[in-house]
Amino acid sequence: xxxxxxxxxxxxxxxxxxxxxxxxxWFGLLLVVAFAYYLPYLNILPFAYIRTxxxxxxxxxxxxxxxxxxxxxxxxxxxxxxGLAGLLDLGYVGFYALGAYSIALFxxxxxxxxxxxxxxxxxxxxxxxxxxxxxPIAIVMSLVAGVxxxxxxxRLRGDYLAIVTLxxxxxxxxxxxxxDGVTNGAAGIxxxxxxxxxxxxxRQFFNTIDAERWYWLALTILILIIWLARRxxxxxxxxxxxxxxxxxxxxxxxxxAGFKFKLWAFAIGATLGGFAGLLFGSKQQYVEPNAFMVQLxxxxxxxxxxxxxxxxxxxxxxxxxxxxLPERFREFVEWRPFAFGVALVAVMILRPQGLVPSRRRAxxxxxxxxxxxxxxxxx
Amino acid sequence: MSEPTHGSTxxxxxxxxxxxxxxxxxxxxxxxxxxxxxxxxxxxxLRFGGVVALNDxxxxxxxxxxxxxxGPNGAGKTTCFNAMTGVYTxxxxxxxxxxxxxxxxxxxxxxxxxxxxxFQNIRLFPEMSAxxxxxxxxxARHKTSVPGALFRIYRQRPKEEELPDxxxxxxxAKVFGISRHTLEERAGRRRSMELLRFVGIADRAHELARxxxxxxxxxxxxxxxxxxxxxLICLDEPAxxxxxxxxEDLMGLIRRIRDLGHTVLVIEHxxxxxLGVTDRIVVLEFGQKIAEGTPDEVARNPKVIAAxxxxxxxxx
Ligand SMILES: Nc1ncnc2c1ncn2[C@@H]1O[C@H](COP(=O)(O)OP(=O)(O)O)[C@@H](O)[C@H]1O
Ligand SMILES: [Mg+2]
Numbered sequence: 001x002x003x004x005x006x007x008x009x010x011x012x013x014x015x016x017x018x019x020x021x022x023x024x025x026w027f028g029l030l031l032v033v034a035f036a037y038y039l040p041y042l043n044i045l046p047f048a049y050i051r052t053x054x055x056x057x058x059x060x061x062x063x064x065x066x067x068x069x070x071x072x073x074x075x076x077x078x079x080x081x082x083g084l085a086g087l088l089d090l091g092y093v094g095f096y097a098l099g100a101y102s103i104a105l106f107x108x109x110x111x112x113x114x115x116x117x118x119x120x121x122x123x124x125x126x127x128x129x130x131x132x133x134x135x136p137i138a139i140v141m142s143l144v145a146g147v148x149x150x151x152x153x154x155r156l157r158g159d160y161l162a163i164v165t166l167x168x169x170x171x172x173x174x175x176x177x178x179x180d181g182v183t184n185g186a187a188g189i190x191x192x193x194x195x196x197x198x199x200x201x202x203r204q205f206f207n208t209i210d211a212e213r214w215y216w217l218a219l220t221i222l223i224l225i226i227w228l229a230r231r232x233x234x235x236x237x238x239x240x241x242x243x244x245x246x247x248x249x250x251x252x253x254x255x256x257a258g259f260k261f262k263l264w265a266f267a268i269g270a271t272l273g274g275f276a277g278l279l280f281g282s283k284q285q286y287v288e289p290n291a292f293m294v295q296l297x298x299x300x301x302x303x304x305x306x307x308x309x310x311x312x313x314x315x316x317x318x319x320x321x322x323x324x325l326p327e328r329f330r331e332f333v334e335w336r337p338f339a340f341g342v343a344l345v346a347v348m349i350l351r352p353q354g355l356v357p358s359r360r361r362a363x364x365x366x367x368x369x370x371x372x373x374x375x376x377x378x379x
Numbered sequence: 380m381s382e383p384t385h386g387s388t389x390x391x392x393x394x395x396x397x398x399x400x401x402x403x404x405x406x407x408x409x410x411x412x413x414x415x416x417x418x419x420x421x422x423x424x425l426r427f428g429g430v431v432a433l434n435d436x437x438x439x440x441x442x443x444x445x446x447x448x449x450g451p452n453g454a455g456k457t458t459c460f461n462a463m464t465g466v467y468t469x470x471x472x473x474x475x476x477x478x479x480x481x482x483x484x485x486x487x488x489x490x491x492x493x494x495x496x497x498f499q500n501i502r503l504f505p506e507m508s509a510x511x512x513x514x515x516x517x518x519a520r521h522k523t524s525v526p527g528a529l530f531r532i533y534r535q536r537p538k539e540e541e542l543p544d545x546x547x548x549x550x551x552a553k554v555f556g557i558s559r560h561t562l563e564e565r566a567g568r569r570r571s572m573e574l575l576r577f578v579g580i581a582d583r584a585h586e587l588a589r590x591x592x593x594x595x596x597x598x599x600x601x602x603x604x605x606x607x608x609x610x611l612i613c614l615d616e617p618a619x620x621x622x623x624x625x626x627e628d629l630m631g632l633i634r635r636i637r638d639l640g641h642t643v644l645v646i647e648h649x650x651x652x653x654l655g656v657t658d659r660i661v662v663l664e665f666g667q668k669i670a671e672g673t674p675d676e677v678a679r680n681p682k683v684i685a686a687x688x689x690x691x692x693x694x695x
Contacts, residue, residue, distance in 0.1 A: 228529055235528035235560055236518045236567075239507075243515045246504035253464050255490035255519025255607050264525050 036219055039065055040212035052327045059327045062211035066283060068323045069218040070276045075303045075319035076222070076229050076312060077272025082301065083310035083358070084238060085265035086245030087154070088162040091169030092300045094149075095142045095270040097292035099277025101176060101183065102138035104287035107131060107193035112182055131193045135278065142274025143267050145172075150266035154259060169297050177289040188288025192281050206282075214283045221279070225272060226312060232268070233312075241265055302340075306347050308354030317356055417442045417642050418463065418494075418611055423472035423482075425455075425462055425666075432458040433469070434666040440611065445633060445643040447653040447674075450663035451686055456646045457499055459663070460613050464496050465489040476611070490519055495609035497600040499616045499646070505589035509580060509599050512588050513571035516606025521563040531558035541565075574602040578632060594625055598632075605636065612636060613644045618652055630656045650687070654678060662686065 017025065040062040042048055053061045074096060081089045105113045106129040114128045129137070153164045176183045183189065195217065197205025206213055232238055240261040243251035252258050281287045299322060307318020326336050347355065418440040425433040432455045440446050448456050461467045463474055465486035474482045481489055495516075504512050527533055534556035541557060542549050575581040578598040583591055588599060597617055604612050614633070618626045626649060633656050637643050647653045653660060654674040662670040662683050670680045677683055 231531075232525065232528050236521055236523045236563065237525055237528050239511060239515050239518060242507055242511075243504050246506055247502050249466065249486075250498065250502040250504070251515065252486040253466070253490060253496060254516050254603060255487050255495075256515065257487045268525070 033223065037216060040215055050328070052324075052330070055331070058330060060211055062215050063283075064324065064327045066211055066215040066218055067280075067327075068320055069215060069222050070280050071300075071303065071323045072316050072319040073218070073222050073225055073272055073276040073279070074300050075307065075315040076225055077269045077276070078300050078304050079310065079312065079315045080229065080232070080241075080265050080272070081269035082304050083315065084233065084241040084245065085262055086241075087262060087265060088158065088301075089165045089266070089269065090162045090297050090301065091149075091165035091167065091172075092269070092273050093292050093294065093297040094165075094169040094172040095145060095273030096277035096280070096296070096300075097169075097172050097176065097289075098142045098145050098270075099138045099274030099279075100281030100287045100291070101189075101277075102141045102274070103131075103134045103278045103281050104189040104192045105183065106137050107134040107282075108189050108191045110191045111189045112184060128193065131195055131282075134193065138274050138278040139271055142270045142277075145274075146267040146270025147263065149270075150263045154262045154266060166294070166297070169292075169294055173289050173292045173294075176292070183289075186289060188286060190286050192285045192287055194282050194285065208285065211283075214279075218279055221275070225275075226316075229312060237261065237264065302344060306344065306354060308356040308358060311354070311356055311358035314354050314356035314358065318354070321355075414441045414443070416440070417477065418644075419473075419475040420459070420463070421473040421475065423459075423462060423469045423474060425458055425467060426470045431666050433462065435472070436663070436666070436668050438661045438668060438671060440642060440644055442610075442642055443637065443640075444658040445637050445645065445656055447657035447660040448644060448646045448663065449648070449650075449653055449660060449677075450669075453665075454663040455666040456663055457615055458666075460496055460615055460644075460646070463489075463613065464494055487519075490607055490609070493608075493610035494613065495604035495607045495611075496613040497597075497604050497615055497617060499619065501596050501600060503588040503596060503599060503603070506587060508585050508587055509575060509591060509595070509602075510568070510571050510584045512599055513574050513602050513606045514567045516574075516603040517567040517570050519607040521567065523560045523563050527558070527560050531560055533559035535559060535562060537562075571602075571606065574605055575599075577605070577635075578602045579628075593620060597621075601632070601636075605639075605641070609641060611642045611644060613646075615646050616648065617645065618647060618649055626652050650678075 017028075020028070042051065048054075051061045052059045052064045074092070078089065078092050081087050081092075105111050108114060109126060109128045111128075117123065118125060118127055149165070149168050153161055156164065177186050179185065194204060194206040197213075199205065203209070206217070240251070240256045243254070243256050244258050244261060248258055280291075284291075303318035303322050304315050305318070306322065307316065308314020322340075326333075326340075332339070351357075416439045420436055420438050423433050423436045424431070434455075436455070436459065448459065450456055458467065462469050462482065463476075465481070465484050465488070468483045472482070473480055476489070476492055476494060479492065481492065481494075484492075504515065507515070522533075535558075537552055537557045541562070542552050572581060572584065575584050578601050580591070580595045580598050580602070583595060588596065591599060597619075601612075601614065601617065604614075617633075618629050621629060630652055633643055633645060645653075645657065654677075657674055659672065660670075660674055660677040661668060662677060662680070664682075664686045669682045669686060670677055672680070
């Protein structure tokens with residue numbers, strides 16, 4: 001019984017939330033958002049213990065927060081693909097890398113691409129594609145990659161799609177490493193541009209020191225993305241995705257254009273992945289192929305699955321835990337893979353539907369238990 | 380956006396199907412039972428490797444009729460449905476719907492043309508509520524896609540009764556109109572509820588499909604198919620596993636579906652049900668058509684009697 005209660009705590013909080021009057025919900029949401037913006041300055045004990053920079057060797061707190069939010073964007077995007085449309089994408093890092101490389105290749109003064117453009121059009125050595133123009137480039141690059149990868153492969157089912165996407169992620173990384181003339185190969189690209197902003201104290205607004213500004217920027221974008229993702233989820237499109245995930249053939253006979261909606265899911269996922277990569281590359285001001293190893297894809301999938309596939313709150317939590325915990329407990333760095341493995345197995349055994357399951361999945365889980373109990377009672 | 384609170388407003392509906400008054404509300408546009416040919420199965424053969432599931436099958440469905448498709452187990456009835464709804468492509472022959480060749484067309488395109496079906500082995504979307512299942516059906520006639528859902532574009536000037544009550548929202552809707560997404564969602568919810576009431580399962584509209592009792596699931600499949608506004612609805616053994624009282628209800632439901640203006644094709648094993656509800660019957664055996672005619676003619680046909688000899692009435 002206690003297991004049962006534990007399993008539905010998340011659900012009941014959600015229900016209580018839904019039952020609350022609208023002003024209360026808005027106020028609660030406002031508090032959460034305000035707290036999120038305040039986080040970099042958090043210094044009141046005992047809450048300050050969540051900071052990652054308590055020891056001299058700790059990571060910069062605001063930078064950790066930034067990475068958490070970037071991975072949250074990744075998780076929301078991947079959730080559309082895996083959680084809603086039910087497509088297992090194991091190469092998501094490919095889109096993340098494409099986003100980061102788009103801004104590096106076109107925005108950096110020292111990228112071979114920009115240097116070639118400078119020579120060709122007789123531009124000054126200081127010229128590069130402006131940051132604002134790099135955003136649509138990154139979006140289009142990842143979107144097009146999503147469509148090019150999706151168009152032939154989305155007709156495949158389950159396992160095949162997983163294998164093809166796994167390969168895609170590696171192809172992007174290996175191409176980036178080997179295409180010396182375009183990407184500088186393993187050396188990577190430096191001088192990746194940052195968003196424009198007023199100069200303060202003789203420094204650019206977005207610089208390597210004031211990481212909290214990056215965090216606020218990413219957080220604002222994340223909130224916007226969540227708002228849009230929820231709109232999709234509660235629309236004809238979201239229903240089509242669920243129907244495809246549940247029974248693709250029955251959905252087709254009911255008039256759902258399966259391929260079209262799967263391609264949309266893939267393209268939306270790719271775009272969000274690319275956008276997250278762009279933020280990451282811009283903050284680092286340096287992009288290199290080794291930042292996009294296949295392990296990162298697995299980490300992304302783990303965020304979605306551990307947090308609760310199909311539920312935005314769940315995947316946000318998943319992204320937070322899997323990014324934050326390793327940074328907070330850096331001193332145990334050699335234990336990291338072990339702890340990760342144990343946590344993964346524990347979640348899969350104790351809460352197969354994820355930490356904060358979608359209400360749908362939680363209900364399903366509850367029914368299965370009831371059925372099992374009834375069956376046991378019959379014997 | 381003020382969501383109509385569904386959940387609390389669902390009236391308790393009797394389980395037994397009864398004549399409801401909202402027929403004309405969900406009636407579709409139709410040419411009526413004028414007897415013209417709606418669907419034509421033209422010498423269709425369908426092989427699975429060595430198995431000939433359909434062998435030169437040839438029959439027509441006329442507008443507004445209830446056509447029964449019967450035959451022993453393995454006769455090729457379900458395969459015939461699959462060929463008509465785009466799941467399989469006939470090896471030979473043609474299938475024409477309203478004069479258009481549809482063999483080889485994608486299933487969702489065929490649905491858009493106006494054919495819907497249910498499945499012999501129920502295939503609902505188990506983790507979606509009954510209402511959501513029907514809304515997926517309604518979505519077949521809606522247009523909102525990703526841009527429309529994201530940015531709420533395609534705004535339309537609302538009619539007076541569509542305006543929200545809330546003052547600010549009302550003013551906003553008056554100035555900027557209401558998005559196609561919102562209007563479609565509302566229409567879908569309303570229509571889904573009507574259809575659930577029509578098939579008699581509105582009392583459990585918000586339960587997951589997988590939790591519904593068997594009889595409810597069968598009826599939910601019918602509601603979901605009706606939601607796509609088909610001209611032709613194909614029911615694959617809708618009464619399988621029903622008791623006599625439920626079968627009686629189902630016969631009433633099938634008639635009411637026809638009265639709404641749909642043409643009905645029904646596969647059924649129970650001879651009493653088939654003879655009672657259909658206008659005409661096509662009989663298949665081993666993939667071949669062995670008889671066709673009115674219920675009386677078919678019941679007297681020696682070939683049919685031979686085919687069914689020893690077959691209990693409700694053999695699955
Ligand atoms: N996908 C398939 N692959 C191979 N054989 C099939 C397939 N579908 C149906 N069949 C065969 O076609 C024949 C007709 O099956 P079916 O149409 O399901 O019969 P019915 O619905 O009349 O009981 C059976 O012999 C069945 O084994
Ligand atoms: Mg069958």
